[in-house]
Amino acid sequence: MQQERVPPLPARLGLACYKCYKEENVRLSRCSGSLIDWKNHKPMCKALSSIEKEPMAMATLFFSLPSEPTTDLNVLKNMTEAYGSNILNFCHRSLNRKATTAEFNLVGWEPRCMVCTRTNQLIRMEAAKNGTSSAKIQQLIPCPQCNVSFCCSPAHWEAARLLHDRPCEDAPGPDSSGLSQCEMNRQVRTDVNFENTIAESHTPTGTFMWAPDRVLARWSSLEGKTWDGEFGDEMRKSVGVPTTLSMGPWVRGASDNLTMPMTILYGLEKMNEGDDGWTKKHTLTVHILGASTKELTGAMGFEEILHRLPEIKTLKLVLCGPEMPGGRIPQTITMETCPDCTRRGRKRIHEHACDTYHAFVQNKGTKYEKPDLCIAFNSGASQESIQTWPATFKLLVERKVPSLFTAYNREEAEAEAAILRSAGAKLLSPLGPNKNPWGSGKVIPEPNSVYGFYAVNGWLAGGFK
DSSP states (O other): OOOOOOOOHHHHTTSSOTTTOOOSSOOOOOOOSOOTTHHHHHHHHHHHHHHTTOHHHHHHHHHTOOSSOOOOHHHHHHHHHHHHHHHHHHHHHHHTSOOOHHHHHHHHTOOBBTTTOOBHHHHHHHHHHTTOOGGGOOOOEEOTTTSSSEESSHHHHHHHHHHHTSBOTTOOSTTOTTOBHHHHHHHHHHHHHHHHHTGGGTOTTSOOOOOOOOOOSSOOOOTTOOHIIIIIHHHHHHHTOOTTSOSHHHHHHHHHHHHHHHHHHHHHHHHTTTOOGGGGOSEEEEEEETOOHHHHHTGGGGHHHHHHOTTOOEEEEEEEOTTSSSOSSOEEEEEOOOHHHHHTTOEEEEEEEOSOHHHHHHHHGGGOOOOSEEEETTOOTTTTTTTTSHHHHHHHHHTTOOEEEEESSHHHHHHHHHHHHHTTOOOOGGGSSEEOTTSOSOOEEOTTOSSOEEOTTOEEEEEEO
16 A cells, blocks of 8 residues: 655645745745646645635634633644644535545644644634735744744744743654754754655655664663664764764664664563563564554564574564555565575564454464564554554453554553553553653654644553563
8 A cells, every 4th residue: 555645844834845845946836726736736725715715614713713822732732623623624525525645734734823823824814804905914924943833923922932942841752852842843854854865865765764784793771772872873884974964864764664673672671671581582473563554665674673683583573454465364475684694594574464453363263372572553542543453452451462552642652551551451661651762763743733743653652461
């Protein structure tokens, strides 16, 4: 299944072309009904424009707008979610269908004032309602430092500084400690520029992936270690980055894929605290629940598990999820390994199954063997995939299968932890809900929000056995 590419952040915020994603040396124009991509954009464009002609839609949108700026994050969250939901509901009625991913992005990533959540569309609608001349309309003002956060007036920027310049406590990512929203926004822009200039030359998809090809002499605990400490110097030599340049963007880019094997290793270490027997097994088996395109395209990264566990002879990964290609009959694939692992007779075997995990176990019957770890990356169990997970949770708890779940942000992690506890799981404190030290360092501002960030495996929702 090929996923629809999400445009880079600057394009989503109207700072770069939405078609080619170029930001520098281009003249940007707002939609005028004559876009190159007009055929695809036309339905959503008309739906969004029609809102300004519907009195009921306008009344609904204006009703939730505050008269004064606020820095209460709960209030801001409720306002942005209500606005996005109302906009999409009006658009769905106009389109007579649900919005596509690209169409949703136009709403979810629309710039808005940090302390009153007004968008440029709402500002125009308010001006028209009050009879203000279009020449006097004040559009959203970007922060001059990061150019990613916005306010609708200088007065609102004065209020917003309390949020924008203070440390983001909930932000995921190893490079986020103590950073403000403004500083993190600038880091995000750096990573976007890196991906646009470097990553596109590495892979056809424009996604940067890297993994070390060395095999460590022995297993070493991950406790207290960092992405840069473990990979920075080795990566610098591998890709030839001069010592005058920071490895930050490179390491953060690579961590977006390496977070999967490193989180698996961290989970196994914490599950087996005080017992390193798992590092010396002949075969290590890991079942990845809810697996999809991400695990398939990043399959090469899983060899890092073998490279950090030199005594393991075979790594068996079962990739199980309703979005996996193929049928419900599992397919076994022997993957290529690096020359060093091949020479030592070490193997990496992947088994693919298109099914929910509880159905997969049921179909296996007496042939099912408990793995060393079951893990679900960003399961969405508390949001998008509420219906499919309860039966799997019940099975994992009843069979006492060592299991670990990750999430994009604190809110999802805490909600998922509550669901796991209600299913009878006794969560291990080192495994959530808390920040994942091996979550991706490539953070992304939250959509449909004026504050906050998320990252792939940014949080550990809960681990149990």
